[in-house]
Amino acid sequence: MKPPSPRGEGLGVGLTRRVQFLLFFLSLLTTTATAQETATVHGRITDAATEQPIEFVTVFVKDANTAVSTDEQGNYAIQVPAGQRVILGFRRVAYKDSNTDVLPLQPGARFALDVALAPAESNLEVIIRDRRLDDAGMVRERNIEDLKLLPSSTGNLESVLPHIALGTNTGAGGELTSQYQVRGGNYDENLVYVNDFEIYRPQLIRAGQQEGLTFPNIDLVRDLSFSSGGFQAKYGDKMSSVLDVKYKRPDSLRASASASLLGASAHVEGSLKNRQDPYRAFRYLVGARYKTTRTLLGSLDVKGEYLPDFYDIQTYLTYDLSRDWQVGLIGNFNRAVYRFEPESLVRAFGLIDFALQLRTAFEGQEVDDFTQAMGGVSLTYLPDRERNPLFHKFLASTWRSQENERFDILGYYILGEIEENLGSDEFGEIVNILGTGTQHTWIRNYLTFDVRNAEYRGGIELQNDLQDAGLTRSHFLQWSVKWQNEAVVDEINEWERLDSALYSLPYDTNFLLVRRVLKTQNDLNSNRITAFFQDTWTWRQDGVREFQVTAGVRGQYWDLNQGWLVTPRVQMLYKPLNIRQDVSYRLAGGLYFQPPFYRELRQLNGVVNKNVQAQKSAHVVAGFTYDFLWGKRRPVKMRLITEAYYKQMWDLVSYDLDNVRIRYAGANDSRGYATGIDIRLNGEFVPGAESWVNLSLLRTREAIDGVQHQIRELGDTEGRDVKDVPRPTDRFLTLSTFFQDYLRRNKNIRMHLNFTVGTGLPFGVVDNNVIYRNPYRFTPYHRVDIGFGFQLWKQEWRNRRPKHFLRFTRNTWASLEVFNLLKVANEASNTWIKAITNVQYAIPNYLTGRRVNFRVRMDF
Structure with missing residues (x-):
């Protein structure tokens, strides 16, 4: 028996209720x-x-x-x-x-x-x-089916994180990238796991246009958990966040297929059972994806021929050897090819009373390819024990990335002031030339990266039921030891030539000079040993309270820099059970050290500094989670999560951001902090359709060792000393929403709305961003994506429509999506043009414009 749907659902719900929702969120009154x-x-x-x-x-x-x-x-x-x-x-x-x-x-x-x-x-x-207290600070999302319908320009799972995770935004790459920043950290500070295997990413990507498909395949995902900081010792050595993805354990034959103007995907899942032994079963998941961003890139102001092609195939297989033993196999092959032949660029910028225009004609092309392969095997022992259950798990994996960057592009440019007088015959034309010249970029970079590891994990729950009725106490002990080998072969060969008015910059009468010359070859091989131990102690009195403390410690040794790390961490949760409100409180803290991987070692001149030590931070996070019903006539389930945090950081490796490229200094030369507050409200504002609202406030600053930073206000000739300056990820405010709705009389017609707004990221003058560091900011980022979904078929209609042409499917959806509905020109980075007078002009590089996508998805 299924209860009838309440009246007044969907888009037909009165305006009063929506106004109440907005007032509720703004006042945070529950x-x-x-x-x-x-x-x-x-x-x-x-x-x-x-x-x-x-x-x-x-x-x-x-x-x-x-x-x-x-x-x-x-x-x-x-x-x-x-x-x-x-x-x-x-x-x-x-x-x-x-x-x-x-x-x-x-x-x-x-x-x-x-x-x-x-x-x-x-x-x-x-x-x-x-339901007991979950792992401290982990936001869990189990309604993956809703996420599959969300309009996304990347097609990657990570693109939904800014809408559902705390303190998360997309950074400078915007809608073209799946990279994300969490609470003032960069993308390299985030951990990603799939079924306990750590996932890595390409190292050379410098722009969102080059990005292909990330590892997690949403068609294969069962649920995901995300922590924005203060996570447990069982997770690795990074300073910002952890994304923990679990794949399905299928029990029956299912499949899906999806196609759109941006790509296609398909997957199949199922299980084969042994009739003679019900404990033996073979389960399989296989997924394939194809992605092309040609439609999106066609909206960029750099005109030319864009030929991006990205695809991958992935499988996860498990076999139950017996009731207690299971073996698993995961594999992935991923290839991204990006070809680009630029032709022309016309870009206007500047102020109302000083409008500038850059015109460029191009020759040459860019060809990049990134090939990744990953394979892993696991063996799990989980005996059927009612008392003190335990597990042992053995994992081994290998990951290889082969990355090639090839540029040979000449740009012939003219920069000038344009006529703004509407009555002039030259309106919109260049009337005052500020600079002309040629910019020639030549790159041949090749990187091969291999990571091999083997790990043992174990755990046991020690139960202690006290004599008092309803009183329980338990310890859940977990431990691990892991060996990892990393081998890198990196060949860098790149230079840039810039001339203005027939003079090569830097200017020399005797030689033709080029700038930013990098020509190095690095070959590294190193080993890491990591281990952790943690205990989760839970004390519960039914109907009164529940208290949980997780305390643990991690250790790591890296033979490249002979560095030892020990990082204790603790999380505490308290949940009163004898009050009407369903609320829980959290306090977490500890040390989060991040040893260098590879790029942190590489200095701006391409030389590797093997003496770089781990970046270090101390976290304190406090917050609460409140589940409640909102509304009197038809109450809906809501959840409010609020967290405040402070991170003190030292031994940092300073860096600059250029689009999604992180350019490290290659030395522990900085210290800083990050502090802020994150608020997430989610629930079924419309019954049966969950929506999210995320608000984040952040301040993150740094100071480079041995440098007296200064700022200079507009009109001042002298700088003023300051204690610290903004970090490249200092985005004061981020507001992200994902809202779902449907028609009052037809739930099969749905609307999905993404809205994101964020203050501008800071930046500084290229090659001179030290004393006056990051004094400028990009314009605020704001973007609206909207999608309309139409359910063409679902299996419940078979008796009513036995001859429907889609009856061979379980569910079929057709979606019409509009990306960047407001057609906002968001900035991703700057191109710097230097005249013969040595004056530099920052020319903004814009993200994509408005585009329409059509998508069809079938579930079998």
Whole structure:
């Protein structure tokens, strides 16, 4: 039995409710409206074998006329009498029935109860668990199906993080990149895991146009977790964030296919079971993707022939050797080819009373290719023990990246002031030439990077049920040791020639000089040993409180710089269970050191500095999570997460940002800090359609050792000493929203809206960004993407429409997407033009304009 949909849902919901929503968010006032005589039990029901959500499970109160059904994500919420002990039942065809006692709840209280139902033909047992405190600080997203419909110009999973994760933004690359910055850190400071395998990325990418497909394939994802800082010791040695992705464990044959103007994807999943031994099963996931950004790049103001082609194929296979042993295999092949033959550029910029225009004609081309391959194997031992369960896991993987950059581009430019008088015959034409010349860029860079590792992980839960009724205590111990080998072969050969008015810069009467000459070859081979140990201690008294402390320590040794690292970390959570509000509090802190990988070692002249030590930071994070119902007539589920943080950093390797390229100084020459507050509000503002709102405030500053930084106000001739200056990632405000809605009378027509606004990132003068460091800022970034989805078919219609031409699919969606709806010219970086007088002009490089995309997705 499925309850009828409330009236007034979707786009037809009154304006008053939307205004209330906005006022609520701006004031951050939360109120709950629950009946005084009832409480709410809610949770998620999954398959005990595959961990996939189960739809249409009937949840009912025994000896009462109350029942509900789970939705597509397996979620349910049911009202129960307050102050009474009740029995909840769970029933669905093809699964074992289950019942559970629910202790008396306070009026208006919300109690989370998750259930894992066992298939009727299996030997598995039903698992019922009240929802405990999750890992400290991890934001979890299990409704992956909603994310698949989100309009995205990159097609990568990471593009949704600014909308659902705390303190996250896309940085300078904007919509062309999947790179993200978290709480003042750069992209190299983020960890990514897929099924416990650490994922790496190409090293030479310098612009969002070159980026292809990232490793996580959203068609294969079961759920994801994200921490913006203060994460546990079991995660690696980075200073900013961790993205932990888990792939599916399929139990039946499923597939999907998607195609659009920006690419295509397909996947298949399933399992093969041994009828004689139900504990032996072979499960497979295979996905393939193709991406082309030709349509998007055609909106750039640099005209020419763009030929980007990106594709990958990926598989995840598991085989249950027995009830206790499982072997897994993950593999990925990824190739990105970017060809570009520029032709011309006309770019206007400047002020109202001093408008400038740059005109450029090009010769030559750029050809880049990035090939990555990754393979990993895991062996897991998880014995079936009711008391003190434990696990052992062995992992081994290898990753190779071959990267080639080839540029040979000449640009013949003229820079001048344009006529602004509307009545002039020369309106819009250059009337005052400020500079002419030629810019010649020549690059031949080749990089081969190999990473090999082997790891052992283990864990055991030590349970201690006290004699007092409803009082439990447990320790969950985890440990690991890992060996990793890194081999790098890097050949750099690049130069740039700039002449103005037939003079080569820098100017010399005897020689033809070129600038920014790099010609080096680096060959490194090193080994790392890392280990961690942590204990999660949980103390719970049913109906009163739950308290959890996770304390751990990491260690690392790297033979390249002979560096030893020891970093303790701790997370504390507290959740009162005897109050009406469903709220939990978090406090975390510790040391987060980041040893160099490779690019941090490479100085601006291309020479490797093997003496670079780990960048170091100390984190303090405090926050709370509040789950509540909002609205009196038709209450909707909402969640408010708020975190404040402070990070003190030292031994930093300073860097400059150029689009998505990070140019490191190659030395521990800086110190700094980052502080701010992040607020996320998400929930079903429209029932059955979750939306998110993220607001972040940030201040991050640095000071380079031995340098007295200065600032100079407009009109001043002398600089003024300052203690610190903005870091390249200092974005004071970021607001990101993802909103879903549908028609009042037809839920099959949906709208998805992305809105992002952020203050401008700082930048400085090229080759002179030390004393007066990052004194300027790009214009604020703002962008709106909108998508309209039309569900053409779903399997529930088969009885009503037996001859429909799409009946061979489970679900079919068609989407019309508009990227950059407002056609805003956002800035990504600058091109610097120097005249013979040595005056430099910063010419902004803009991101993409408005583009329309059509997409079709089928699930089988």
